[in-house]
Amino acid sequence: MISYIMNTKNCMSVLLLSDRFDSFSFIGGEITTYCTFQIDGTYHPEFFADKEDAGSEPYVRWSYVREYCLSLIKGKQTPLRFHFILSLSPDQIEALLQRADLPYRSGDIKGLYLNFRFDGTRLLCTTGTSFHTFVQDKSLEHLWDGTVMKLFASKGLEFEENS
Structure with a gap:
């Protein structure tokens, strides 16, 4: 875990006005602006009448939701606070595991989060x-931390490590 x-x-x-994180x-x-808006990213496929639109992933x-979040944040006043939790999508986790040749299956991993x-x-x-399940091995954590630095650089994000 790195901050x-x-x-x-x-x-x-980058987060709200571009599509660079849309696959997450x-x-x-x-x-929190004039009130607090809570958004649960759990996907409810039964909402869609057309089953072709229904995906199988647990989260949207x-x-x-990017445009909706933007509509809540934009304006003359800065939000009092906000918090977003993004994760690599299941297919991205699978691809990362295959590239890194780690001994895990994508089903072992709940999420790789930002x-x-x-x-x-x-x-x-x-x-x-x-x-x-509980895992003592930190190889995936170290891989994810290194991947995030490269990801931020490739997406044009300006950052510094919080020590």
Whole structure:
């Protein structure tokens, strides 16, 4: 787990105004402006009458809620705070495991997370890994932390490690 101090303006532009994180799963979030909006990213396929639109993933993609989050945040006043939890999608986790040749199956992993938290003055992003069972091996955690640094650089995010 590593925490990064993000350039707030740059990060918010990339996160909310571009499609660079649209393939990530949206686990949940909370935005506080004049009131607090809580968003659960759990996917409910029964909502769709057309079953072709119904996916099998447990969470919606960031692309489904990005515009809504932007509509809550944009305006003349800065939000008091917000928190977004994104994760690599199941297919991205599978691809990462195959490239790294680690001894895990995608079913072993609950998520590889990015926790974006704005407290009214600064924006932090903390990485996280979660397994379905207890695992002592930290190889996936180290791989994810290294991958996030490369990911941020490739997406044009400005950041520094929070020590």
